[in-house]
Amino acid sequence: MDPIDFSLYLVTDRGLLPQGKSYLESLEQALLGGVTVVQIREKKTDTAEFLEIALQSKALCDRYKVPLIINDRIDIALAVNARGVHLGQSDMPIDVARKLLPKGFLIGISCNTLDEVRRARESQADYVGLASVWDTQTKKLTNVPIGVRGLGVMLEALDGSEVRAVAIGGIKSTNLIRLMHGSVSATNHGLDGVAVVSDIVASHDPKGAAQMLKSIFIACKKSTLSFDGEPRLSREEIIDKAVTIMDGVRSLNPLVHQMTNVVVSNQSANITLAVGASPIMATAPEEMADLAELSDSLLVNIGTLRADSMQGMLKGGYSANAGRKPVVLDPVGVGASEFRKASVKELLDIWQPTVIKGNAGELAALAGSIEVAAKGVDSTGGFKDPVSFVRQLARKERCIVALTGETDYISDGKRVLLLKNGDPLLGKITGSGCMLGSCISSYCAAANTLANEDHREGKLTRGGDFLSATVGAVLTLTIASEFAATREDVHGIGTFLPALIDEVAALQPETIVRLAKVEEAADS
Known part of the structure; x- marks a missing residue:
């Protein structure tokens, strides 16, 4: 039989139909909209009614050449000549179902744990439904939601097999980009x-x-965000691209939405202006969708996190994702409390960051590592192998990761760049890391806009170069700090901060090219 396109898999639930909309009317409109598989789920319906619904659904699906799958009921699936059956963990075992079903009949099974995925593979299931990604109102959950990041491990268990994988649970157009x-x-x-x-x-x-939903799925499948197949720029090309983005910030004057902590909001706004961008500070969840349309990037900094600010951060991030705008996460002091850890986990389960930046203590806490401890917002040590750590974290979180410190490590999951510029005074002023987050957000905004302009002009680009953008932002702040520290009017941290902002504004691209101390770590 022809292979099945699982891309948009509709699971029916007549109890959710809006007033005035019939089941068959809704189903036909969904088929017209691009649904590629339909599963009939009728948990509380008697056999006669289930059979009638299945027959009507099969006739409609046949008209649009879309396969029909029946949930749980092998007898109903056989009676209507469906394309397959979907089983739960407490239903009939796959090997027994195979004996009852004709050759070519698809069998799918719901999997909530890694062990269940492994057993499904061993039992030669045709596909697995990985559940539940998020909380859902359509089904009573017996397991804790696995979250987006839990899916990666399950998918790895299917490597080398022909078992297909479909995610389910709380999936909507607003979180589909993050999921994919x-x-x-x-x-x-x-x-x-x-x-x-x-x-x-x-x-x-x-x-x-x-x-x-279908358009988002297709766009994500074609997305350039994959870590494989990217053109590999040389060290010199990355620096050249970084200063091109630096010029882009100054010419484009991108609007950078910053949800930052109250301790550093003033210097964050000023450093944004110094690099050539424009800041807007806003936290109200009611305006997140509007601001996502207006702004060119989003910075989420949890330095002074409160319970009432979480809704704004959640809505801000997924609104930016929906608008294809870069999102920079600065998990300030994430290891300081369980509240912060849980909050960052919730954020990362809802939206996809473009860049995560933090010191060793913060990134260790985010990764669940005990190798480095944190003291408040500060780190109390470093990693034995920072190169491997930052590469693995970038690959796990599917984004650029910047590990800041005496040496800054930046990775896209494949390569790791070591940046060794900067004056010690930079680490002694309040908010230097937060200001770096503002710089990265500004540079990512310009990189994204420049890539979009290239697409409109027909140039073949692979999306915003956020690795080069992050490198450029770090070099801008660290090289400027070297100039600021040697000024005659700087006598300590009190006079260093305004001098730093001045030097960032005065820094020229050719100076970065000349002074950049950038090395590349050997591939793992």
């Missing part, structure tokens, strides 16, 4: 599809909802 980019194994094994319930079934416009 983040749910990839270390070997670049991604999802074959996404299963959606309420975002389509509960919609007054199922066709439009399906079209939106």
Whole structure:
């Protein structure tokens, strides 16, 4: 039989239909919108009614050449000649179901744990439903949601097999970008599809909802965010690209939305102006969608995190994701409390960062490592192998990671660059790391805009070069600090800060090229 396109897998639930919308009307509109597989789920329906619904659904799906799968009920699946059956962990074992079903009949199974995925592979399931990614109102959960980052390990267990993988649980158009980019194994094994319930079934416009989901899925599959296949720039090319982005910040004057801590908001705004961008500081969740349209990037800094600021950060991040705007996460002091750790986990389960920057203590806490401890917002040591650490974290989180310190380590998951500029005074002023977050956000905004302009002009680019942007931002601040520290009017940290801002504004691209101390670590 022809292979199945699992990309947009609709799971029905008649209880979610909006008033005035019939089941078959909603289903047909969803099919018109691009649904590629339909699973009929009827948990509380008697056999006769289930059979009738399945027959009507099969006739409609056949008209649009979309395969129909029946949830749980092998008898119903056989009766309507469905394409397959989807089983739960407490349903009939796959090997027994195989004996009852004709050759070519698909069997899928829900998997909530890594062990269940391994057993599904051993049992030769055709596909697995990985659940539940997020909390969902359509099904009572018996397991804690696995989150986007939990999917990567499950997908890795399918490497080398023909078992297809579909994610399910709380998936909507607003979080699909995060899901698609983040749910990839270390070997670049991604999802074959996404299963959606309420975002389509509960919609007054199922066709439009399906079209939106399908377009995001396709765009993400074609996305240049994959770590494999990127053009490998030399050290010199990266520095040249970094200063091109530096010029871009000054010419484009991007608007950088910053949700930052109150301790450093003034210097964060001033450093943003110094690099050539414009800052806007706002935290109200009610305006996040509007600001995502207006701004060119988002910085989320949790330095003075409060429970009432989380909603703004959550909505801000996924609004920026939806608008294809870069998001920089600065997990300030994340290891200081369980509240901060839980909050950052929640943020990273909802939206995809473009860059994560932090010191050794912060990134160790984020990665769940005990190798480096933190004291408040400060780090109390360093990694034995920072190169491997930063590379692995970038690969795990599917983004650029900048580990700051005496030497700065920047990785895209493949390569690691070591930057050795900077004066010791930079680490002694309050908010230097936060100001770096503002610089990175500004440079990523320009990199993204420049890439979009190249696309409009028909140039073949692979999206915003956020590795070079991060390198450029770090070099700008650290090289400027070297000039600021040697000024005659600087006598300590009190006079160093304003001098630093002045030197950032005065720094020229050719100076960065001349003074940049950038090395590349050997490949692992």
